[in-house]
Amino acid sequence: MNNGWQKRHLLGIQGLSATEIEQILTTAASMKEVSQRPIKKVPTLRGKTVVNLFFEPSTRTRTSFEIAAKRLSADTINLTANTSSLTKGETLVDTARTLEAMAPDVIVVRHSVSGVPHLLARWVRCSVVNAGDGMNEHPTQALLDLMTVKERKGKIQGLKIAIVGDVAHSRVARSNIWGFTKMGASVRVAGPRTMLPLEIERLGVEAFDRVESAIEGVDIIMMLRLQLERQDGAYFPSTREYARFFGLDLQKLRQARPDVMIMHPGPIHRGIEIATEVADGPYSVILEQVANGVAIRMALLYLLLGQGNEDTNP
Amino acid sequence: MKIRILNGKLIDPGSSHEGEFDLLIENGKIAAIERQGAIPKQEGETIDAKGLAIFPGFVDLHTHLREPGEEYKETVQTGCNAAVAGGFTTICCMANTHPVNDHGAITEYILGKAREANGVHVYPIGAVSKGLQGEELAEIAEMREVGAVAISDDGRPLMNGNLTRRAMEYARNFDLPMISHCEDKNLSSEGVMHEGYWSTRLGLPAIPSASEEIMVARDILLAELTGAHLHIAHVSTKGSVDLIRRAKERGIRISAEVTPHHLILTEEALQDYDTNAKVNPPLRSEKDRQALWQGLKEGVIDCIATDHAPHDINSKNVDICQAAFGMIGLETAFSLSLRLVESGTLSLSELIEKMTIQPAKLLGLPAGTLSMGSPADLTLVDGSRTFRYYASLGGSKSHNSPFDQCEFKGKVVMTLIAGQVVYTEKKDDKKD
Numbered sequence: 052m053n054n055g056w057q058k059r060h061l062l063g064i065q066g067l068s069a070t071e072i073e074q075i076l077t078t079a080a081s082m083k084e085v086s087q088r089p090i091k092k093v094p095t096l097r098g099k100t101v102v103n104l105f106f107e108p109s110t111r112t113r114t115s116f117e118i119a120a121k122r123l124s125a126d127t128i129n130l131t132a133n134t135s136s137l138t139k140g141e142t143l144v145d146t147a148r149t150l151e152a153m154a155p156d157v158i159v160v161r162h163s164v165s166g167v168p169h170l171l172a173r174w175v176r177c178s179v180v181n182a183g184d185g186m187n188e189h190p191t192q193a194l195l196d197l198m199t200v201k202e203r204k205g206k207i208q209g210l211k212i213a214i215v216g217d218v219a220h221s222r223v224a225r226s227n228i229w230g231f232t233k234m235g236a237s238v239r240v241a242g243p244r245t246m247l248p249l250e251i252e253r254l255g256v257e258a259f260d261r262v263e264s265a266i267e268g269v270d271i272i273m274m275l276r277l278q279l280e281r282q283d284g285a286y287f288p289s290t291r292e293y294a295r296f297f298g299l300d301l302q303k304l305r306q307a308r309p310d311v312m313i314m315h316p317g318p319i320h321r322g323i324e325i326a327t328e329v330a331d332g333p334y335s336v337i338l339e340q341v342a343n344g345v346a347i348r349m350a351l352l353y354l355l356l357g358q359g360n361e362d363t364n365p
Numbered sequence: 366m367k368i369r370i371l372n373g374k375l376i377d378p379g380s381s382h383e384g385e386f387d388l389l390i391e392n393g394k395i396a397a398i399e400r401q402g403a404i405p406k407q408e409g410e411t412i413d414a415k416g417l418a419i420f421p422g423f424v425d426l427h428t429h430l431r432e433p434g435e436e437y438k439e440t441v442q443t444g445c446n447a448a449v450a451g452g453f454t455t456i457c458c459m460a461n462t463h464p465v466n467d468h469g470a471i472t473e474y475i476l477g478k479a480r481e482a483n484g485v486h487v488y489p490i491g492a493v494s495k496g497l498q499g500e501e502l503a504e505i506a507e508m509r510e511v512g513a514v515a516i517s518d519d520g521r522p523l524m525n526g527n528l529t530r531r532a533m534e535y536a537r538n539f540d541l542p543m544i545s546h547c548e549d550k551n552l553s554s555e556g557v558m559h560e561g562y563w564s565t566r567l568g569l570p571a572i573p574s575a576s577e578e579i580m581v582a583r584d585i586l587l588a589e590l591t592g593a594h595l596h597i598a599h600v601s602t603k604g605s606v607d608l609i610r611r612a613k614e615r616g617i618r619i620s621a622e623v624t625p626h627h628l629i630l631t632e633e634a635l636q637d638y639d640t641n642a643k644v645n646p647p648l649r650s651e652k653d654r655q656a657l658w659q660g661l662k663e664g665v666i667d668c669i670a671t672d673h674a675p676h677d678i679n680s681k682n683v684d685i686c687q688a689a690f691g692m693i694g695l696e697t698a699f700s701l702s703l704r705l706v707e708s709g710t711l712s713l714s715e716l717i718e719k720m721t722i723q724p725a726k727l728l729g730l731p732a733g734t735l736s737m738g739s740p741a742d743l744t745l746v747d748g749s750r751t752f753r754y755y756a757s758l759g760g761s762k763s764h765n766s767p768f769d770q771c772e773f774k775g776k777v778v779m780t781l782i783a784g785q786v787v788y789t790e791k792k793d794d795k796k797d
Contacts, residue, residue, distance in 0.1 A: 142679070142683055143684060144682055144683070162684065164685060164687070165567055165569050165638070166569075166638030166684065167684050169637065169638050170638065185568055185569070186568030186569070187567060187569075222568060225566075225568055248564070249560055249561055249562070249571075249573075250561055250565050253562050253566075254565065254566065284554075
């Protein structure tokens with residue numbers, strides 16, 4: 052069986068074509084069915100090894116990858132290497148080569164510095180999947196977001212989406228900007244100017260100072276998680292002021308279309324970037340996003356590892 | 366001991382020679398510069414320079430030699446080897462060694478190492494502040510007495526304006542230029558590249574142009590206040606060029622240098638997270654790069670300097686935030702800079718001026734020109750030859766160059782110091 056997938060690594064949405072994104076979404080739609088069976092397991096990746104190498108704390112992304120791999124019968128190993136392994140003297144490249152020697156099929160990596168998956172990919176023969184690198188990309192998050200939108204709206208082309216919050220430091224924002232623009236949606240970003248990076252418009256988006264004007268007339272609002280430690284870097288004065296001027300509450304939501312869809316990559320700060328009534332309200336798809344995350348990661352592992360595999364399509 | 370160099374094309378802006386001249390070297394000094402064929406045959410050696418250009422040995426105002434302290438990256442010896450392979454016969458080394466070159470004994474130590482090397486004239490630059498800490502003045506007069514030619518806290522910008530002012534006053538006292546690495550550390554913060562489109566795209570913490578320009582402006586005002594000679598190291602932004610232009614128009618004693626890598630590369634070089642393209646100041650935008658060309662052409666920027674900054678593989682083969690800043694540059698400086706001649710921005714003579722007599726004059730060094738009786742420090746270059754550059758085959762101990770395996774035009778073939786051949790290109794190089 053050859054699934055037609057050409058790339059060895061998934062380092063970012065930046066490197067994918069619209070056709071490739073489409074292929075991942077279609078594959079994920081069929082994977083979703085596996086998670087709804089009474090016995091949630093298929094033998095597709097039996098004998099394959101997936102290493103989750105996380106240099107940053109993560110519960111949901113790591114768990115999601117682990118469940119995805121297990122539902123496809125791959126063996127999974129979780130390595131939570133915090134930066135203290137560097138103080139022990141082992142460099143990133145050493146860690147990668149040590150893992151390489153154990154012959155895994157995929158390394159799923161998360162790191163606080165942009166470009167680390169690219170560095171790893173130069174040193175290992177197996178596939179590398181980026182599970183979030185610094186402020187650069189979080190491609191599987193964008194793919195699950197695209198999947199959620201497509202399920203709900205039936206299409207992506209022609210939709211309007213507003214991404215709101217700390218765009219500058221957000222890998223989720225960058226991957227979604229690449230993903231939604233490639234799929235033909237129009238993207239707006241909004242947030243305090245301290246958190247909108249220079250020349251962001253050149254990524255093909257429209258930048259807004261005010262949340263109220265950014266969300267007017269859009270189909271989708273994506274709220275970003277506020278990293279509270281940014282307060283120390285003078286990016287915003289207080290969480291109270293941030294919540295009032297940049298958080299999504301019912302009052303601001305009145306500016307939006309009545310059928311607007313509200314997304315958040317999680318974990319959410321209730322009452323800061325998103326009010327509880329909004330997060331739990333009828334237009335919120337936050338939990339659907341989580342469910343689709345497993346399907347997207349199953350699809351990716353299948354596409355990256357399924358090539359030349361003798362087993363049958365699930 | 367006599368050496369004749371025949372049939373070459375001499376370009377020496379310092380002595381206004383440009384054309385076909387033969388040279389006679391006697392006892393390491395220039396004994397004659399004559400029309401071709403005018404030097405009679407005599408005993409001694411003959412070097413046939415047919416098809417080659419003869420330049421005074423290049424002068425670099427900005428080299429990091431890493432000794433003492435980081436001999437695994439570079440030593441005075443290996444740095445001098447890299448220098449002659451790039452056509453340089455005079456280099457000025459920065460003070461950020463371990464221990465820091467902040468008193469006479471360290472200056473003397475470096476000079477001692479240089480005497481054991483290949484003859485390259487090494488001029489140490491002393492620290493401005495003790496330990497480069499930016500708190501107390503280093504022993505500037507004593508370092509000058511031993512042989513320091515300028516002061517600089519390069520790599521560790523002076524954030525304290527008052528100390529900078531006092532340093533300029535004191536340096537003026539001893540006729541030393543102050544070389545300023547202009548950077549506001551608060552604005553640079555944790556930045557690893559230029560702030561603009563590419564940092565936004567790559568998601569990397571970034572350094573705004575204002576970080577450099579604010580300090581260029583501050584130091585210009587302090588130079589005006591103190592009357593000291595201020596030399597701005599590695600100018601990288603359009604805004605800095607504009608500030609320096611206006612300062613010169615106002616008659617302030619200011620000079621400036623630019624590196625070959627800032628002239629040739631832009632922020633785009635970081636697009637694959639190449640740590641060898643991580644330098645400080647960072648590679649800037651295309652608009653800045655064009656302003657640097659213009660500034661150099663107009664003379665707002667006086668000279669080219671390499672900021673040769675060797676780092677071992679372990680300092681570079683890590684994530685980009687952890688990686689050290691800097692790239693080696695002595696061996697690629699001429700070939701890179703020649704692109705300004707190829708494009709018609711500078712004449713060859715103007716380029717050579719900015720790599721020889723101009724930098725020498727700025728620090729008052731007895732170098733950069735070939736007149737009767739001056740030391741026969743010169744380099745022979747094949748300006749039309751293309752070759753592939755391999756960083757690992759060079760003289761430097763470190764190989765951190767983003768130009769590794771790039772195709773270049775214009776090759777240093779031979780370098781002489783005091784009439785001694787200290788470098789000839791390796792035979793293997795010719796295969797490419």
